[in-house]
Amino acid sequence: MPVSPAPVAPMRISDLCEAMEVYLNPAQIREVYRSYLFAAEAHEGQTRLSGEAYIYHPVAVAAILVQMRMDHHCVMAAILHDVIEDTSITKPKLKQAFTDEVVEMVDGVSKLTYLKFRSRAEAQAENFRKMMLAMTQDVRIILIKLADRLHNMRTLEVMPPVKARRIARETLDIYIPIANRLGINNIRHELEELAMAAHWPRRYQVMRETLQQRRGNRREWIDDITRILSERLVKDGLSAEVRGREKRAYSTYKKMQAKQCRFSDLADVYAFRVIVDQVDTCYRVLGAVHNLYRPMPGKFKDYIAIPKANGYQSLHTVLMGPQGLPIEIQIRTQAMHVLAEQGIAAHWQYKGERQGSATADAAAKWLRSLLEVQQNTGDSMEFLEHVKVDLYPDEVYVFTPRGQIVELPRGATVIDFAYAIHSNIGNHCVAARIDQQLAPLRSQLRNGQTVEIITKQTATPKPGWLNFAMTGKARTGIRAYLKQLETTEAAALGQRLLEHELGCLGTQPEQIEPGRQAAMLHELGYTDLSELQQHIGLGNRSAALAARLLAFPKDQTQVPVSAPLSIQGGEGMLIHFARCCGPVPGDPIIAIFSRGRGMLVHHQHCPNSGDFRRRGKDWLEVQWDDQVSGEFHTTLRVDAGNQRGMLATVAAVIADSGSNIEDVRSEERDGLSSRLRFTLLVKDRKHLADVLRRIRALPQVLKVGRVIG
Numbered sequence: 001m002p003v004s005p006a007p008v009a010p011m012r013i014s015d016l017c018e019a020m021e022v023y024l025n026p027a028q029i030r031e032v033y034r035s036y037l038f039a040a041e042a043h044e045g046q047t048r049l050s051g052e053a054y055i056y057h058p059v060a061v062a063a064i065l066v067q068m069r070m071d072h073h074c075v076m077a078a079i080l081h082d083v084i085e086d087t088s089i090t091k092p093k094l095k096q097a098f099t100d101e102v103v104e105m106v107d108g109v110s111k112l113t114y115l116k117f118r119s120r121a122e123a124q125a126e127n128f129r130k131m132m133l134a135m136t137q138d139v140r141i142i143l144i145k146l147a148d149r150l151h152n153m154r155t156l157e158v159m160p161p162v163k164a165r166r167i168a169r170e171t172l173d174i175y176i177p178i179a180n181r182l183g184i185n186n187i188r189h190e191l192e193e194l195a196m197a198a199h200w201p202r203r204y205q206v207m208r209e210t211l212q213q214r215r216g217n218r219r220e221w222i223d224d225i226t227r228i229l230s231e232r233l234v235k236d237g238l239s240a241e242v243r244g245r246e247k248r249a250y251s252t253y254k255k256m257q258a259k260q261c262r263f264s265d266l267a268d269v270y271a272f273r274v275i276v277d278q279v280d281t282c283y284r285v286l287g288a289v290h291n292l293y294r295p296m297p298g299k300f301k302d303y304i305a306i307p308k309a310n311g312y313q314s315l316h317t318v319l320m321g322p323q324g325l326p327i328e329i330q331i332r333t334q335a336m337h338v339l340a341e342q343g344i345a346a347h348w349q350y351k352g353e354r355q356g357s358a359t360a361d362a363a364a365k366w367l368r369s370l371l372e373v374q375q376n377t378g379d380s381m382e383f384l385e386h387v388k389v390d391l392y393p394d395e396v397y398v399f400t401p402r403g404q405i406v407e408l409p410r411g412a413t414v415i416d417f418a419y420a421i422h423s424n425i426g427n428h429c430v431a432a433r434i435d436q437q438l439a440p441l442r443s444q445l446r447n448g449q450t451v452e453i454i455t456k457q458t459a460t461p462k463p464g465w466l467n468f469a470m471t472g473k474a475r476t477g478i479r480a481y482l483k484q485l486e487t488t489e490a491a492a493l494g495q496r497l498l499e500h501e502l503g504c505l506g507t508q509p510e511q512i513e514p515g516r517q518a519a520m521l522h523e524l525g526y527t528d529l530s531e532l533q534q535h536i537g538l539g540n541r542s543a544a545l546a547a548r549l550l551a552f553p554k555d556q557t558q559v560p561v562s563a564p565l566s567i568q569g570g571e572g573m574l575i576h577f578a579r580c581c582g583p584v585p586g587d588p589i590i591a592i593f594s595r596g597r598g599m600l601v602h603h604q605h606c607p608n609s610g611d612f613r614r615r616g617k618d619w620l621e622v623q624w625d626d627q628v629s630g631e632f633h634t635t636l637r638v639d640a641g642n643q644r645g646m647l648a649t650v651a652a653v654i655a656d657s658g659s660n661i662e663d664v665r666s667e668e669r670d671g672l673s674s675r676l677r678f679t680l681l682v683k684d685r686k687h688l689a690d691v692l693r694r695i696r697a698l699p700q701v702l703k704v705g706r707v708i709g
């Protein structure tokens with residue numbers, strides 16, 4: 001059973017009338033009561049899953065809207081919202097009893113339900129389109145729908161778990177983004193908590209407990225800060241109300257997901273809110289709190305002078321509080337507060353009192369632009385594409401070749417898309433076609449693109465992918481593969497190193513007596529040979545020493561005869577070639593162990609390798625194998641005259657000789673000549689010599705040489 005807040009007591013019409021007295025006149029309340037009698041009669045005999053009379057539901061929905069101080073027409077429509085859909089009452093019949101304004105709202109809400117679709121994507125698209133259309137007609141229809149959903153979410157525990165989960169998913173996908181875009185944050189926050197409780201009950205419970213525990217530990221501290229802030233403001237003659245703010249489970253969870261971190265990694269930030277009477281006071285409060293505690297640089301935001309896109313206004317700042325704990329403060333007027341909580345709904349509350357609230361204006365503008373989009377686009381999918389950009393500013397929506405929608409965080413690349421489809425696709429992808437155009441794995445995706453992944457069964461994940469994989473799914477997939485690969489490769493490299501060292505000692509693994517091997521492994525603390533080999537391969541243990549222990553009894557001393565290990569190139573992740581000197585087959589080389597990361601092969605003349613040798617680090621004599629494969633990085637320095645197109649000419653010559661340029665850097669030397677650094681891929685020394693010869697032959701080139709170290 002999902003963990004959710006305490007059940008809500010059924011709302012009675014008498015409670016509702018009492019609540020309305022605060023802002024509606026008796027005639028308006030009588031009208032609402034008339035709609036109640038009408039709805040109660042229509043729903044007579046119907047019960048909800050919980051067993052209570054059906055009429056409690058529309059009354060509860062109306063109560064949510066009364067709390068937001070919506071006008072009496074909207075409250076009436078809320079009470080009548082299920083009449084057309086769930087009873088024998090028809091629209092014409094409703095028209096005989098109520099004004100067009102009310103009936104159109106009821107009709108609008110009814111139309112948003114029960115839509116039939118062929119596919120999930122289409123259902124989503126069509127639902128969105130209907131919602132947006134309804135909104136552009138009368139935004140109160142959406143407010144009623146949101147209140148309806150909120151009450152259904154509050155009473156979700158009577159639903160079978162599978163159905164509850166599906167409703168929660170729909171709430172997350174459609175209702176929460178709309179509430180967010182319209183700035184109706186009080187409803188959004190409650191929907192988020194309820195949806196999380198129903199969709200991820202276990203995570204929700206853990207998150208709530210952790211938050212409460214952390215807050216509990218700091219109770220005194222929070223009370224102290226609240227008191228200190230209040231006292232200071234009183235002393236400065238500023239009338240203001242200071243409140244501590246609760247951290248919510250859903251937003252904390254989202255933050256952890258976005259940052260891909262654990263709860264304990266989230267900064268211990270405590271949030272306070274200061275509500276004042278007028279705009280001018282906001283800035284004076286800011287001055288007072290900045291005087292009290294040191295403000296953190298770069299954290300002050302003036303959303304009063306420059307409201308957010310949805311019209312939100314407040315001053316934000318972060319102070320360095322006592323015990324080094326950061327204090328987050330939001331300062332706003334009561335009017336800004338209502339707008340921040342209720343968004344477009346606040347428009348009604350402030351109608352007449354305040355002309356053109358920023359939020360209502362922003363929302364109205366957005367709705368108008370939606371109407372334009374709606375008029376210009378024929379089909380739902382295209383409309384969805386436009387609308388989603390607005391509704392989910394932090395996400396991109398792309399399509400599979402079959403039209404399925406894939407949701408990714410902004411900045412996601414082809415590799416994220418591949419892993420989002422399936423880890424098998426991710427593990428074997430090589431490139432993609434974005435809108436029919438061939439594109440590399442690192443390409444960032446934009447809204448509405450159609451992406452097709454090209455896979456090759458022999459392709460495998462590369463460590464470099466982690467530089468542009470954004471989603472947790474892709475990163476985890478790549479890491480898991482590399483980890484497993486590293487273990488296998490480390491063991492293989494360790495085996496080679498060990499056999500090589502044994503060979504130097506004039507013996508072979510097969511000649512080692514099994515009992516001796518077991519004793520040695522035991523002595524070194526390994527369970528089996530492959531574990532020792534892995535450690536050798538990763539550079540955590542010396543192969544020479546292990547070989548000696550295996551080959552000879554303890555007391556016997558022996559000076560090993562050294563013969564270099566051969567390097568074949570393309571060994572994988574544990575043999576790397578140093579970028580500083582770029583050794584190529586044919587060069588004299590030396591290998592240095594870096595702990596936990598395998599071997600790094602340097603040119604013997606590389607100054608860095610010399611350093612290592614002098615310092616007596618773990619190094620190993622190596623030589624190139626007769627059968628070397630692959631291409632190797634090396635760096636050239638070219639001094640050339642400053643003629644136009646010189647860089648292009650040199651690059652063309654390099655390409656002509658069958659070498660790939662990985663990087664070019666140009667540094668101006670003087671007015672006449674410039675120095676260029678090329679990093680290229682060559683097969684061996686012969687290939688490199690050919691490249692050098694061709695460059696040297698160019699008339700513009702003054703000097704060319706290889707960079708070692």
Ligand code: MN
Nearest residue numbers: 057081082148
């Ligand atoms: Mn309903």
